[in-house]
Amino acid sequence: MRAALLLPFLPAALSLPELPTARSAPAPTAEPAPIVPRAEATAIWVAIDKDGSPTTTATPYQTTIDGTPTLVDAPPYELTGTVFTWVDHLQKTTSTGSRKPGPTGKGKSGTFVKCFSKHETSPFCEPVNEGQLLVGNTYYVTWDTAYFANERENATEPLQVTLEAHRHAEPGLNASEALGDVSWKTKDPVPARYGVYAWKVPNSALLHKNPTNVTLVLHTMYKDSDDEDAEYKTVEYVGPTVLLAQKPPFRSKGTQKPEGDELYIALPIVGVFIILMIFGTCIWNRKARRIGLGNIAFRSRRGYGAGRKRGKKFGRGSKKAAKNEEAAVMLEDWDGRDSGDLASGEGRNIYREEMERQEREFEARQY
DSSP, rough: HHHHGGGGHHHHHHHHOOOTTOOOOOOOOOOOOOOOOOOOOOOEEEEOOTTTTTEEEEEOOOEEETTTEEETTTTOHHHHOOOEEEEEEEEEEEESOOOOOOOOSSOOOEEEEOOOOOOOTEEESSSSSTTTEEETTTEEEEEGGGGGGHHHHHHHSOOOOEEEEEESSSSSTTTTTTTEEEEEEEOOOOGGGGEEEEEOOOGGBBBTOEEEEEEEEEEEEOSSSOOOOOOOOEEEEEEEEEEEEEOOOOOOOOOOOOOTTHHHHHHHHHHHHHHHHHHHHHHHHHHHHHHHHHHHHHHHHHTTTTHHHHEEEEEEEHHHHHHHHHHHHHHHHHHHHHHHHHHHHHHHHHHHHHHHHHHHHHHHHHH
């Protein structure tokens, strides 16, 4: 009866939800936002020469060539691209995202997007506010040339600008109130119509060589009178605040260990090479160590025995020692032949025959 009461609850018990396991797949996430190009393909761009002076201004336009839509005078890749590769200390590095405008050719030559500034750091476009610049690198400081309409109306000669970098005097204040001492400024005025200045960040702009926040300030200079003695009038424009810092020290990536296919290819090649070297060394030593029996006998007759080795060991290298050693060897050879002849009873003893002849002559003279 109890079993009958439990039967209605079995389906509900078997339909319990599954508990998540450690191997369960994560929930799908939204796709990452695509990298937005730094400049539009139809953006107006300017090319400058190695001295930093603008040469041409290009305005892209759409046309059709042989039935194919084509964009004429399109901006170069360094203005619209998002992936850049460079070589530093013989190491290849690739980065994604927009690049800070700067020279890409000889000297100060390069390209930049024409500035149309309508934001809080006007008339500046580059560098952007709260950006970072590295000491020793050259960057383009760009401004909107149409921003100085009022000054141009009153100016009696071409409008000029100067640039300054001010350290912050007091943190927490806005840019116009926190301007401190000038850490850098242009040596000569720049024509306002250029709209660009190539700034190589100097080490002197840093405070005690530490990372330093600076605010860029632009001053327009003009005369509103044709009088030669008239003074220049200036208008100050406070621009972006950027962080100046030293370049990070170079760190080598080190030797990368072979993996995957590289490991399968390298190991057999290295193993075969080692085996060949071992066999080659053995064969070479076998050929080099062959010694003829004739050479051994010849050296033993010339006295390469214990006496000569002993002389070399104790450094007997003088001429007198060499003569004595040679005489000793000759005596050993003579004694060897004499003793051998006497013992065997074969041959003649020339020394004894000579002694007997001299004795006979001596005795003959006596009589």
